[in-house]
Amino acid sequence: MSLPQRVRLVEVGPRDGLQNEAVPVSVSDKLQLVHNLAEAGVSYIEAGSFVSPKWVPQMAGSAELFAGLLRKPGVTYAALAPNLRGFEDALAAGVQEVAVFAAASEAFSQRNINCSISESLERFLPVMEAARLHGITVRGYVSCVLGCPYEGTVAPTQVAAVANELYAMGCYEVSLGDTIGTGTPGATRTLFDVVAGQIPRGKLAGHFHDTYGQALANIYASLLEGIQVFDSSVAGLGGCPYAKGATGNVSSEDVVYLLNGLGIETGIDLDKLIAAGQRISDTLGRANGSRVAKARLSA
Numbered sequence: 001m002s003l004p005q006r007v008r009l010v011e012v013g014p015r016d017g018l019q020n021e022a023v024p025v026s027v028s029d030k031l032q033l034v035h036n037l038a039e040a041g042v043s044y045i046e047a048g049s050f051v052s053p054k055w056v057p058q059m060a061g062s063a064e065l066f067a068g069l070l071r072k073p074g075v076t077y078a079a080l081a082p083n084l085r086g087f088e089d090a091l092a093a094g095v096q097e098v099a100v101f102a103a104a105s106e107a108f109s110q111r112n113i114n115c116s117i118s119e120s121l122e123r124f125l126p127v128m129e130a131a132r133l134h135g136i137t138v139r140g141y142v143s144c145v146l147g148c149p150y151e152g153t154v155a156p157t158q159v160a161a162v163a164n165e166l167y168a169m170g171c172y173e174v175s176l177g178d179t180i181g182t183g184t185p186g187a188t189r190t191l192f193d194v195v196a197g198q199i200p201r202g203k204l205a206g207h208f209h210d211t212y213g214q215a216l217a218n219i220y221a222s223l224l225e226g227i228q229v230f231d232s233s234v235a236g237l238g239g240c241p242y243a244k245g246a247t248g249n250v251s252s253e254d255v256v257y258l259l260n261g262l263g264i265e266t267g268i269d270l271d272k273l274i275a276a277g278q279r280i281s282d283t284l285g286r287a288n289g290s291r292v293a294k295a296r297l298s299a
């Protein structure tokens with residue numbers, strides 16, 4: 001399969017990244033990050049999450065964040081909604097697009113959202129219904145697609161079954177998450193090949209964590225499988241509160257550098273993206289997780 005001319009990046013740093021930071025991050029710092037990302041040309045930003053603040057305290061200010069957004073035309077600002085309560089809160093906050101999230105492993109589903117996979121899918125049905133009613137688009141996630149921290153190996157057919165349920169209930173796109181970053185390019189190709197047996201490739205996205213240093217290689221493998229949407233996190237922020245030892249998502253700067261090198265357009269200004277990533281890294285007092293940013297900023 002030939003490489004695409006254009007790839008869409010879904011920036012998950014303000015949500016997947018910041019949800020896992022140990023130090024509290026103020027709403028104004030989050031807003032600064034989101035605005036900087038939009039200025040860099042990022043067209044899709046997952047900016048918050050309407051989940052229980054007892055479970056994920058870092059996402060507690062999501063309603064204030066959406067209230068304070070200076071929306072740039074052409075940019076989608078999305079948020080996670082695990083149930084109808086989360087959807088209603090997101091709607092009230094002016095969210096344009098939500099994401100529901102399921103897992104391919106039962107144990108992860110229990111730890112992450114306190115219910116079985118089938119219960120989670122049932123919970124999403126009223127979310128889908130309400131979203132349709134209000135003209136809100138819904139993206140779907142499947143976690144643990146290339147391994148689970150509690151169950152180990154996860155069969156691609158199990159991933160395909162859960163992804164297919166999300167797609168069939170109306171998610172316009174399903175993002176396959178390598179939550180613990182154990183996936184390798186070969187396993188990634190097999191996974192997309194199997195899932196694409198049920199869902200068109202153009203409706204799938206890749207979400208890679210870089211725990212084992214495989215994320216960029218997995219993105220390249222996904223490109224070869226015809227995947228054209230990838231989730232990434234500026235400065236490699238993040239991890240997962242329910243997957244011990246998982247590092248952040250692949251860094252957006254590194255993905256843009258990879259895609260630039262392949263002649264694939266993203267619409268993102270790499271220098272501005274690097275500046276946004278360094279700014280939030282300074283705010284958090286943490287090392288910048290992007291290798292490209294580190295190289296560029298020390299040159």
Ligand SMILES: CC(C)(COP(=O)([O-])OP(=O)([O-])OC[C@H]1O[C@@H](n2cnc3c(N)ncnc32)[C@H](O)[C@@H]1OP(=O)([O-])[O-])[C@@H](O)C(=O)NCCC(=O)NCCSC(=O)C[C@@](C)(O)CC(=O)[O-]
Nearest residue numbers: 050051052055082085086101112113114141143144177179
């Ligand atoms: C799903 C629940 C809420 C179930 O949590 P639960 O305790 O089973 O739910 P419940 O319905 O029994 O409600 C318990 C309490 O939570 C409240 N509640 C109920 N719903 C909400 C809501 N939406 N927002 C705010 N509060 C809520 C509810 O009102 C009640 O409050 P209380 O009476 O105790 O004061 C909980 O398990 C939860 O919030 N989990 C957080 C999961 C999460 O955010 N995980 C991280 C994101 S997923 C991810 O990062 C993976 C991904 C997507 O990036 C892809 C990848 O890398 O794999």
